[in-house]
Amino acid sequence: EIVMTQTPATLSVSPGERATLSCRASQSVSRKLAWYQQKPGQAPRLLIYGASTRATGVPARFSGSGSGTEFTLTISSLQSEDFAVYYCQHYSNWPLTFGGGTKVEIK
């Protein structure tokens, strides 16, 4: 099983600042990596797939990068609606696994 590790667990950022979230896979997943955003009381929402492709309707301030075992989600200028928990998920093989999440909170 591929273990996905997200850092940091919590990120305190001021509105308008840049946020950088990391996701590490225990073995290579190539670019088969997705990112999701989850707000309280809601289901996760797909943001990024293929490590760097934005899903439909996702603002351009969200960008993904990386390949192999190291991945990054960057939010270029945090808006109030971006404060949430973010999860990565690999889809390289079975079982599919998610990271433990990074909570982006208001500083």
Next chain:
Amino acid sequence: EVQLLESGGALVQPGGSLRLSCAASGFTFSNYGMSWVRQAPGGGPEWLSIIGDTGRVIFYADSVKGRFTISRDNSKNTLYLQMNSLRAEDTAIYYCVKEYNWGDIFFDSWGQGTLVTVSS
């Protein structure tokens, strides 16, 4: 618009059984693999099982293999999860999710979830 509506969540005693359903609409259900993903209180999502578009291909996570059974009825656009031998650690919100496509199994649509609580 894709809609996934789960039902069947409840409070159940350890060792009990429950069947979850997911009614799908807004897309051609029979063309897509479907999964169940759960999320324990305060935890991250956990993928449980996937069923291919025709129902012939099925995979399970080790945590539920032998206890849970995924199935689908394409004539009713409905996905199911039969859960047996339930344990306290199965307590979670259970989401029905749609895959992007079979070669790229990430989830582009999620239901609102149904809560399963396993407790005596």
